[in-house]
Amino acid sequence: MLFYLTVILVCQLAGELIVVGLGLPMPGPVIGMILLFAGLVIRGGIPEGLTRVGDAFLSNLSLLFIPAGVGVVLHMGLIAREAKALGAALFGSTLIAIAVTGLLMHLLTRRQRARAGEGTGETGDRP
Amino acid sequence: MSAPASLTELWVYLAASPLTALTMTLIAYQCGMWISAKAGFSPLANPVLLAVLLLVGLLLVTGTDYRTYFEGAQFVHFLLGPATVALALPLYRQIERVRRSALAITVSLITGGAVAAATAVAIGAFFGAGPDILASLAPKSVTAAVAMGIADKLGGLPSLTAVLVMITGVIGAALGPLLLTLLGVRDPASRGLAIGTAAHGIGTARALQMSDLEGAFAGLAMGLNALATALLLPLVWGWVF
Numbered sequence: 370m371l372f373y374l375t376v377i378l379v380c381q382l383a384g385e386l387i388v389v390g391l392g393l394p395m396p397g398p399v400i401g402m403i404l405l406f407a408g409l410v411i412r413g414g415i416p417e418g419l420t421r422v423g424d425a426f427l428s429n430l431s432l433l434f435i436p437a438g439v440g441v442v443l444h445m446g447l448i449a450r451e452a453k454a455l456g457a458a459l460f461g462s463t464l465i466a467i468a469v470t471g472l473l474m475h476l477l478t479r480r481q482r483a484r485a486g487e488g489t490g491e492t493g494d495r496p
Numbered sequence: 497m498s499a500p501a502s503l504t505e506l507w508v509y510l511a512a513s514p515l516t517a518l519t520m521t522l523i524a525y526q527c528g529m530w531i532s533a534k535a536g537f538s539p540l541a542n543p544v545l546l547a548v549l550l551l552v553g554l555l556l557v558t559g560t561d562y563r564t565y566f567e568g569a570q571f572v573h574f575l576l577g578p579a580t581v582a583l584a585l586p587l588y589r590q591i592e593r594v595r596r597s598a599l600a601i602t603v604s605l606i607t608g609g610a611v612a613a614a615t616a617v618a619i620g621a622f623f624g625a626g627p628d629i630l631a632s633l634a635p636k637s638v639t640a641a642v643a644m645g646i647a648d649k650l651g652g653l654p655s656l657t658a659v660l661v662m663i664t665g666v667i668g669a670a671l672g673p674l675l676l677t678l679l680g681v682r683d684p685a686s687r688g689l690a691i692g693t694a695a696h697g698i699g700t701a702r703a704l705q706m707s708d709l710e711g712a713f714a715g716l717a718m719g720l721n722a723l724a725t726a727l728l729l730p731l732v733w734g735w736v737f
Binding site for chain 1: 547551552555556565566569570576580581583584585586589591596599600601604605608612614615617620623624625629633641645655656659660662663665667672675676679680686687689690693695697701702723726727
């Protein structure tokens with residue numbers, strides 16, 4: 370367990386170093402994810418201990434967003450003033466983006482799914 | 497010493513200790529999960545939203561400032577980094593599917609990421625939001641740490657962006673699955689990709705509850721959209737504004 374926790378932290382640390390060293394615009398943990406992924410591809414499988422540590426993190430992922438979310442107290446006045454613009458923009462753009470991304474991916478992979486004969490809950494594609 | 501004075505002293509001591517904020521965060525989360533389960537996992541009873549509302553109420557009632565709260569809550573916040581790294585696991589488990597759909601994923605994701613930023617700015621501008629608000633809105637579909645960096649580059653307010661990112665995640669996690677079902681998008685790969693692109697980690701947490709496949713594509717989309725938006729949005733912003 371401790372070993373694989375260390376592996377995850379080493380990936381993150383390496384990601385942070387790469388980001389700072391190369392002046393990349395993305396966050397260190399995303400590079401860390403790519404490094405761990407590359408490691409799994411090279412190794413050709415996920416060790417049992419890593420599964421346990423990783424799934425412990427991911428099964429409570431929602432919890433980890435709460436501290437940043439409570440930051441809403443810092444901007445309550447601004448949010449109340451701009452409520453209409455912010456509300457419309459957040460609801461509108463999030464729903465439009467989900468619809469566009471989902472439909473596009475669905476259409477682009479339709480032939481592939483039909484070929485593979487995957488019935489993952491499909492009720493049949495509309496023409 | 498009178499009883500009220502010692503109670504006050506006790507409170508001052510507890511409020512200054514990171515243990516209190518940390519414990520309250522865990523309790524609020526479990527209250528949120530419990531209420532969400534009681535409400536039959538209704539999209540409106542999102543556990544993150546409920547926990548945040550409980551904690552905001554507590555901070556306001558006790559007059560605790562956010563910085564004091566964060567001193568304890570940062571231990572939870574810190575775990576976001578390792579959790580992001582751990583998203584490599586569901587991704588690796590779906591490596592065959594990802595490889596097969598690489599082109600479809602790239603096209604859908606870049607289109608979706610662009611649509612998320614463009615529509616947020618367009619709708620905000622339509623309702624008369626100022627330039628600093630628009631710059632804070634633009635990266636709101638990207639995972640919080642990256643979005644804050646992007647907002648800073650565009651001339652927005654990073655801490656406002658963190659809040660907008662959270663609300664975006666809650667909207668996407670609450671309503672995204674329903675919307676996709678209504679649109680007839682039922683395959684988990686497309687659903688996960690859509691929710692991860694538009695609603696980052698909070699959407700990914702929701703997708704992971706549905707299935708490993710949906711969660712893997714959501715995690716992939718979250719990571720790739722963070723990369724794509726961080727690289728492209730500052731460039732496009734420079735041309736447009």
